[in-house]
Amino acid sequence: MNTNNNVYTIVYTTIVVVIAAAILALAAMALKPRQQANIKAETISQMLTAAGFASKEDLAKNSNDQILSMYSDNIKTAFLIDAAGNKTDELETEVSSIELQDNLKAENKNIASGNPALPVYVFEKDGAEINVIPCYGAGLWGPIWGYIAFNADCTEIVGAYFDHESETPGLGAKIKDEIWFREQFKGKKVDFEHADNPFDIVKGGAPAGDASKIDAITGATMTCNGLDAALDTWLGAYIPFLQKKAGAAVEEDCCCCDGDECADCDHDHDHDHNHDHGHDHNHQHNHQEG
Amino acid sequence: MNEELKKTLLNPIFKGNPITVLVLGICSSLAVTVQLKGACVMALSVIIVCGLSSLIVSLLRNSIPNRVRIIVQLVVVALMVILVDQVLKAYAYAVDKQLSVYIGLIITNCIVMGRIEAFALGNKPIPSMLDGLANGAGYGMILIIVAFFRELLGSGTLFGFRVLPASYVPNNLVILPPMALIILGCIVWVQRSIQKDLQEK
Numbered sequence: 001m002n003t004n005n006n007v008y009t010i011v012y013t014t015i016v017v018v019i020a021a022a023i024l025a026l027a028a029m030a031l032k033p034r035q036q037a038n039i040k041a042e043t044i045s046q047m048l049t050a051a052g053f054a055s056k057e058d059l060a061k062n063s064n065d066q067i068l069s070m071y072s073d074n075i076k077t078a079f080l081i082d083a084a085g086n087k088t089d090e091l092e093t094e095v096s097s098i099e100l101q102d103n104l105k106a107e108n109k110n111i112a113s114g115n116p117a118l119p120v121y122v123f124e125k126d127g128a129e130i131n132v133i134p135c136y137g138a139g140l141w142g143p144i145w146g147y148i149a150f151n152a153d154c155t156e157i158v159g160a161y162f163d164h165e166s167e168t169p170g171l172g173a174k175i176k177d178e179i180w181f182r183e184q185f186k187g188k189k190v191d192f193e194h195a196d197n198p199f200d201i202v203k204g205g206a207p208a209g210d211a212s213k214i215d216a217i218t219g220a221t222m223t224c225n226g227l228d229a230a231l232d233t234w235l236g237a238y239i240p241f242l243q244k245k246a247g248a249a250v251e252e253d254c255c256c257c258d259g260d261e262c263a264d265c266d267h268d269h270d271h272d273h274n275h276d277h278g279h280d281h282n283h284q285h286n287h288q289e290g
Numbered sequence: 291m292n293e294e295l296k297k298t299l300l301n302p303i304f305k306g307n308p309i310t311v312l313v314l315g316i317c318s319s320l321a322v323t324v325q326l327k328g329a330c331v332m333a334l335s336v337i338i339v340c341g342l343s344s345l346i347v348s349l350l351r352n353s354i355p356n357r358v359r360i361i362v363q364l365v366v367v368a369l370m371v372i373l374v375d376q377v378l379k380a381y382a383y384a385v386d387k388q389l390s391v392y393i394g395l396i397i398t399n400c401i402v403m404g405r406i407e408a409f410a411l412g413n414k415p416i417p418s419m420l421d422g423l424a425n426g427a428g429y430g431m432i433l434i435i436v437a438f439f440r441e442l443l444g445s446g447t448l449f450g451f452r453v454l455p456a457s458y459v460p461n462n463l464v465i466l467p468p469m470a471l472i473i474l475g476c477i478v479w480v481q482r483s484i485q486k487d488l489q490e491k
Contacts, residue, residue: 003353003354003355003356004355004356004357005355008355009355009357009358012353012354012355012358012362013355013358013361013362016362016365016366017365020365020366020368020369023369023373024369024372024373027372027373027376027377028376031376031377031379031380034380034381035376035379035380035383038379038380038383039383042383042387060384166391169324169465170324170444170462170465170466
């Protein structure tokens with residue numbers, strides 16, 4: 001048979017391509033549920049790491065099901081908020097039907113257009129609430145994203161975790177690999193006054209004592225700039241919500257300290273920050289008495 | 291096993307190693323050798339892709355129109371690579387994340403296309419598959435040797451377990467791609483001093 005015939009060539013290539021496409025389509029369909037389960041468990045373990053339940057390495061040893069049930073056991077509520085920080089929708093937290101808002105790329109665009117549906121995941125750890133929110137942006141080579149955990153009244157960051165798709169290993173990839181980098185976030189605050197630049201990653205070292213600035217990573221300037229921009233965008237979008245939470249907590253604190261020690265206050269005292277707060281109140285009280 | 295098959299299997303491992311003798315597939319061997327685990331999965335993926343695509347192209351070899359043979363080969367290789375990537379995403383998600391783009395880039399690995407062009411197009415299916423598997427193994431062996439040194443000296447660990455004392459300061463140069471090239475150069479040096487006939491006059 002003359003295999004160099006034009007008609008033969010066209011028919012042959014068509015058949016090869018159609019068969020290849022059919023095999024790929026079948027494989028994609030068959031493997032999709034498993035792949036999505038992996039992505040879901042990965043997203044959840046990033047949140048759990050940020051919230052401080054376990055280290056990422058320990059979580060990696062668990063099966064997907066274990067991670068899902070760990071999420072379900074520790075979460076209190078999960079919901080979506082709009083640009084003004086008002087709750088718009090609940091997210092399912094039952095282990096069999098966990099809902100996540102994990103299309104961060106789409107929300108990144110929605111933040112710019114002013115109509116986002118931003119997720120807030122409220123975990124309960126040692127009796128205190130931990131609010132976990134995501135961020136998303138562009139690194140040097142591809143997308144970078146992460147989860148930031150706040151204390152009960154959203155005044156202080158208690159943990160963070162970042163991940164990336166294709167940053168340079170040993171350089172930009174350090175936002176994920178270097179534990180000291182994400183440890184820096186602990187105890188930092190979001191600058192509510194500057195909604196366009198609420199948090200800074202400073203090249204050359206953050207000034208000591210500044211509560212909303214951390215050190216950048218040497219050799220990862222572009223990735224850190226990307227992460228800085230991502231934090232500014234996302235934290236900026238969450239500021240109305242965070243401020244509401246912080247405002248509500250201050251009011252609660254006042255009620256509490258007027259009366260007897262209540263249960264609410266008791267576990268609030270676990271937090272250093274709140275402890276200081278309470279202390280201030282006591283101090284004022286003494287002053288008035290004096 | 292007859293002589294011919296034995297030669298097909300053993301030649302690519304040492305005497306005709308695709309990386310150190312033919313100098314193919316250098317790009318990915320620089321990129322995925324930071325950690326042993328990644329290097330092992332990459333080696334296994336290349337072995338599978340190389341073996342299976344050689345087998346399929348060899349089965350088709352008499353029917354492929356000569357003018358479009360490269361395109362047909364590429365379709366076969368790409369199909370295998372995407373299948374491997376999808377399976378890894380489903381069953382070894384963490385490793386797939388670590389290898390990221392490099393699994394996809396097996397498509398452009400010169401070893402795969404090179405062996406198909408040079409061997410599978412002119413040989414029967416079984417020898418072709420063995421040739422593909424052996425070349426993948428030759429590639430994988432170098433990958434694992436390089437990754438062994440890079441992980442040991444760059445992070446002080448092997449397969450993620452700490453072997454060097456915690457007081458060891460990781461050498462950052464070893465993590466970066468240039469060091470892979472230096473280690474590769476050392477392997478070529480060792481091989482050429484053993485195998486004198488590779489030395490140019």
